[in-house]
Amino acid sequence: MTASLIDALREALGKAKVDTSGAGLDARRHDYWMVSHARDLAGEGAPRPACVVRPASIEDVQATLAIAGERRVPVIPFGLGSGVVGGVIASAEAIVLDMGAMNATRFIDPVNLLASFDAGKNGLEAEEAVALQGLTIGHWPQSVAISTVGGWIATRASGQFSTAYGNIEDIVHSIEAVLPGGDVVVLGRGPRASAGPDLRSLMMGSEGCLGVITGVTFSVRRAAQSRALSAFSAPDMRAGFELQRQIIQSGWRPPVMRQYDEREALRLDERAKGCLLLMIHEGPAALVAAQAQAAGAMAKAAGIAVAPLGIVETWLERRNHVPGWEQILPRGIVADTVEISGAWTAIGNIYDHAVASLKEMEGCLAASAHSSHVYRSGLNLYFTFAVATQGPKVMEAVYLDAWRRIMEATDRHGGSLAHHHGIGRVRRDYLERELGASGVALLRRLKQAIDPGGIMNPGVLLPDA
Amino acid sequence: MTASLIDALREALGKAKVDTSGAGLDARRHDYWMVSHARDLAGEGAPRPACVVRPASIEDVQATLAIAGERRVPVIPFGLGSGVVGGVIASAEAIVLDMGAMNATRFIDPVNLLASFDAGKNGLEAEEAVALQGLTIGHWPQSVAISTVGGWIATRASGQFSTAYGNIEDIVHSIEAVLPGGDVVVLGRGPRASAGPDLRSLMMGSEGCLGVITGVTFSVRRAAQSRALSAFSAPDMRAGFELQRQIIQSGWRPPVMRQYDEREALRLDERAKGCLLLMIHEGPAALVAAQAQAAGAMAKAAGIAVAPLGIVETWLERRNHVPGWEQILPRGIVADTVEISGAWTAIGNIYDHAVASLKEMEGCLAASAHSSHVYRSGLNLYFTFAVATQGPKVMEAVYLDAWRRIMEATDRHGGSLAHHHGIGRVRRDYLERELGASGVALLRRLKQAIDPGGIMNPGVLLPDA
Numbered sequence: 011m012t013a014s015l016i017d018a019l020r021e022a023l024g025k026a027k028v029d030t031s032g033a034g035l036d037a038r039r040h041d042y043w044m045v046s047h048a049r050d051l052a053g054e055g056a057p058r059p060a061c062v063v064r065p066a067s068i069e070d071v072q073a074t075l076a077i078a079g080e081r082r083v084p085v086i087p088f089g090l091g092s093g094v095v096g097g098v099i100a101s102a103e104a105i106v107l108d109m110g111a112m113n114a115t116r117f118i119d120p121v122n123l124l125a126s127f128d129a130g131k132n133g134l135e136a137e138e139a140v141a142l143q144g145l146t147i148g149h150w151p152q153s154v155a156i157s158t159v160g161g162w163i164a165t166r167a168s169g170q171f172s173t174a175y176g177n178i179e180d181i182v183h184s185i186e187a188v189l190p191g192g193d194v195v196v197l198g199r200g201p202r203a204s205a206g207p208d209l210r211s212l213m214m215g216s217e218g219c220l221g222v223i224t225g226v227t228f229s230v231r232r233a234a235q236s237r238a239l240s241a242f243s244a245p246d247m248r249a250g251f252e253l254q255r256q257i258i259q260s261g262w263r264p265p266v267m268r269q270y271d272e273r274e275a276l277r278l279d280e281r282a283k284g285c286l287l288l289m290i291h292e293g294p295a296a297l298v299a300a301q302a303q304a305a306g307a308m309a310k311a312a313g314i315a316v317a318p319l320g321i322v323e324t325w326l327e328r329r330n331h332v333p334g335w336e337q338i339l340p341r342g343i344v345a346d347t348v349e350i351s352g353a354w355t356a357i358g359n360i361y362d363h364a365v366a367s368l369k370e371m372e373g374c375l376a377a378s379a380h381s382s383h384v385y386r387s388g389l390n391l392y393f394t395f396a397v398a399t400q401g402p403k404v405m406e407a408v409y410l411d412a413w414r415r416i417m418e419a420t421d422r423h424g425g426s427l428a429h430h431h432g433i434g435r436v437r438r439d440y441l442e443r444e445l446g447a448s449g450v451a452l453l454r455r456l457k458q459a460i461d462p463g464g465i466m467n468p469g470v471l472l473p474d475a
Numbered sequence: 476m477t478a479s480l481i482d483a484l485r486e487a488l489g490k491a492k493v494d495t496s497g498a499g500l501d502a503r504r505h506d507y508w509m510v511s512h513a514r515d516l517a518g519e520g521a522p523r524p525a526c527v528v529r530p531a532s533i534e535d536v537q538a539t540l541a542i543a544g545e546r547r548v549p550v551i552p553f554g555l556g557s558g559v560v561g562g563v564i565a566s567a568e569a570i571v572l573d574m575g576a577m578n579a580t581r582f583i584d585p586v587n588l589l590a591s592f593d594a595g596k597n598g599l600e601a602e603e604a605v606a607l608q609g610l611t612i613g614h615w616p617q618s619v620a621i622s623t624v625g626g627w628i629a630t631r632a633s634g635q636f637s638t639a640y641g642n643i644e645d646i647v648h649s650i651e652a653v654l655p656g657g658d659v660v661v662l663g664r665g666p667r668a669s670a671g672p673d674l675r676s677l678m679m680g681s682e683g684c685l686g687v688i689t690g691v692t693f694s695v696r697r698a699a700q701s702r703a704l705s706a707f708s709a710p711d712m713r714a715g716f717e718l719q720r721q722i723i724q725s726g727w728r729p730p731v732m733r734q735y736d737e738r739e740a741l742r743l744d745e746r747a748k749g750c751l752l753l754m755i756h757e758g759p760a761a762l763v764a765a766q767a768q769a770a771g772a773m774a775k776a777a778g779i780a781v782a783p784l785g786i787v788e789t790w791l792e793r794r795n796h797v798p799g800w801e802q803i804l805p806r807g808i809v810a811d812t813v814e815i816s817g818a819w820t821a822i823g824n825i826y827d828h829a830v831a832s833l834k835e836m837e838g839c840l841a842a843s844a845h846s847s848h849v850y851r852s853g854l855n856l857y858f859t860f861a862v863a864t865q866g867p868k869v870m871e872a873v874y875l876d877a878w879r880r881i882m883e884a885t886d887r888h889g890g891s892l893a894h895h896h897g898i899g900r901v902r903r904d905y906l907e908r909e910l911g912a913s914g915v916a917l918l919r920r921l922k923q924a925i926d927p928g929g930i931m932n933p934g935v936l937l938p939d940a
Contacts, residue, residue, distance in 0.1 A: 123724060124818075124852055199890070200892075201891070207676055207680045209910070209917060211672055211673045213672070215672045217671070261758040300759070300761035386666075387694045388666035448659060452674060453671055455924045
């Protein structure tokens with residue numbers, strides 16, 4: 011069956027686009043989810059897929075979906091594999107659709123501030139392309155250099171400058187996608203429309219389950235005229251949250267607002283004292299000056315001391331560094347970051363309960379959090395845990411236990427169980443707590459309507475029926 | 476059949492909630508669409524519906540949908556009837572679901588800045604309820620006093636202060652709705668989530684076709700600390716657009732930015748000269764001062780003169796006045812406002828071509844436009860036309876011809892064909908130009924998945940298959 015599938019794909023796309031080499035298949039078995047790497051270590055890793063297809067055009071994507079649809083073969087869209095929730099795990103019969111060859115800059119329009127790319131474009135390369143014209147996409151996920159612009163859409167991503175510049179849904183102008191039946195949709199036209207439900211939203215967060223994103227146009231910005239930094243030391247997390255609430259609810263919007271608990275503050279910079287609150291202000295010079303001054307005055311009024319601005323510079327330098335699993339897992343340690351969001355009145359409790367629960371785990375080496383995305387109604391938390399285990403055979407169970415503790419603390423206080431990494435496999439059994447049973451049923455119905463054959467990335471997003 | 480339907484509804488909901496009085500039915504035959512009123516004048520008006528149901532609870536809505544579903548009877552959700560695109564027109568067999576009795580304030584949370592209402596809550600009353608606590612929803616459609624918060628969701632509405640405070644999709648925190656099958660969904664939980672596609676978007680712009688919106692929670696704001704006004708006289712529309720582009724793309728966001736062509740400027744205030752550009756700045760005092768100063772400096776650099784600030788006050792006083800059709804239609808005049816959006820490089824051409832085309836119409840009395848919602852990538856235009864006709868029998872055809880001219884001018888330059896009034900009936904045959912054939916097919920598929928019986932507001936949004 012696999013041989014006939016590969017023959018059909020090669021006939022339709024050309025031989026060079028259908029990779030069945032051992033190295034090619036191995037490199038596309040899974041993404042950056044810790045569990046996949048731990049399974050590899052335990053000798054229980056994901057199998058090689060049937061093949062890796064590298065489309066060069068929309069027509070190649072359509073042809074692949076047509077062949078997969080006829081044969082009911084799973085198709086797993088693959089960007090650059092930086093996802094961390096198990097959104098990509100190959101099965102032996104699956105086609106992995108590696109979008110890396112569709113990586114063109116389609117156009118950059120400096121008058122209307124639009125920039126359009128193939129979905130497989132590397133995020134940092136996209137940002138560098140617009141920067142040449144004095145522009146910025148303004149979307150800076152930690153993975154910016156190892157993710158694609160299409161992946162940003164599929165995961166409903168957030169960047170480090172989101173508090174002023176918005177999350178991906180605030181930056182996207184239009185999305186081009188191929189639906190499982192072969193239709194090409196281009197969603198988004200003018201600056202804003204009231205023309206039925208915004209169908210772009212269907213693709214944002216679709217995690218490869220509703221179609222293949224092939225192109226993205228962003229509503230970009232001019233590079234900021236001016237930048238200023240602020241840093242404060244709060245006596246505890248709640249005091250820092252309250253200062254952030256006052257700043258944002260007063261109508262100020264620093265693009266970066268980050269708050270670290272004591273443990274993470276010291277890890278970031280040894281000059282830190284207590285909880286650390288970092289801000290970057292950007293925009294016209296007069297706005298930046300007024301905002302930095304206001305933030306300082308509000309901190310002073312709250313009795314919160316300033317911290318060295320050099321710590322913000324430290325963060326700017328180190329912000330995209332992530333240690334590889336190969337430095338962690340072979341030592342028998344499981345670790346991860348888990349992002350959730352909660353209302354202002356809930357977030358202190360979520361923090362306390364999740365950290366306390368993680369610390370109860372046998373072998374807990376670290377349990378900490380920072381916040382990094384602020385809204386009028388609340389903010390996110392980004393937990394980090396590390397737990398020493400007895401080795402590969404138990405790592406997955408220990409890991410899932412740590413996740414469960416964070417999910418339950420968040421759920422208990424009404425927070426959202428996923429802020430910006432998505433659902434993938436690690437959260438799909440929690441989706442009902444987020445959407446309710448009827449919300450999950452609605453999503454299932456949409457999936458069924460768009461992908462009746464169930465070929466698009468099965469096993470992801472939706473819990474088993 | 477109708478008698479048995481009414482019996483079933485009365486049995487399930489209680490007699491008082493099922494209105495079959497002539498006055499009750501007459502008042503709910505249609506919304507504020509000009510065509511419905513012209514048809515009434517021509518003696519060809521919409522029929523009375525089978526009944527008007529006024530649910531008092533979610534359970535009442537569920538019971539109504541269950542009865543309608545069994546019998547395949549159309550259900551037409553009705554807010555306050557201020558829609559202007561034919562989203563509500565009764566048929567003789569239909570149930571009009573008047574949400575007016577579900578009008579409670581559910582809660583106001585001044586710490587997390589959330590305010591929750593039944594969907595039938597009058598918009599101005601909702602705003603007044605939060606204002607008592609020093610808050611604002613910040614959503615000011617012209618219809619604020621004659622529309623419901625649920626209607627804002629259903630139509631994907633915009634308010635006059637949108638340029639800083641966003642359109643309805645930027646203000647909504649969560650939406651409660653009853654789906655045609657009876658499921659209650661509550662969409663939206665924490666401040667932000669990446670938990671699959673944002674299902675709130677399905678309801679925003681659904682125009683009664685996907686379910687019944689029963690509750691809305693907004694992410695509100697603190698009332699602004701400070702306000703400043705700006706007014707400028709631009710020599711022509713293009714010069715004004717260019718100044719708006721420079722201001723918004725520099726990173727400033729006045730909540731109100733409005734630009735009137737010469738005709739509308741004079742109609743607003745006789746002190747106006749040329750094209751008029753009005754702004755309201757709101758926020759912390761230092762931000763407002765910096766922004767008003769920057770706008771003034773940018774206008775000066777562009778050679779654009781200041782205009783009397785009193786004109787902004789005139790606008791603030793008169794902004795929600797709309798003449799009734801009874802003052803216009805009996806004189807044989809058809810008139811309407813039509814809102815679209817376009818990129819900065821397109822908007823001048825759309826303006827020129829639409830106005831020129833309208834002026835070619837026999838009997839054209841007025842053809843003008845203003846802009847009122849600004850984005851990084853472009854802005855909207857709000858056309859006004861008035862055309863003298865030979866009377867009721869030809870009014871609809873003349874009206875549709877005027878619409879066609881605006882739709883075609885917009886389409887020709889790649890604009891969005893509906894900015895914030897929705898599709899209803901007047902635009903449904905243009906939907907394919909906005910979404911493409913495959914986009915319409917996708918929307919049709921979603922409708923079929925959620926409302927397989929086709930009971931929800933048939934004839935609206937989607938073109939005939």
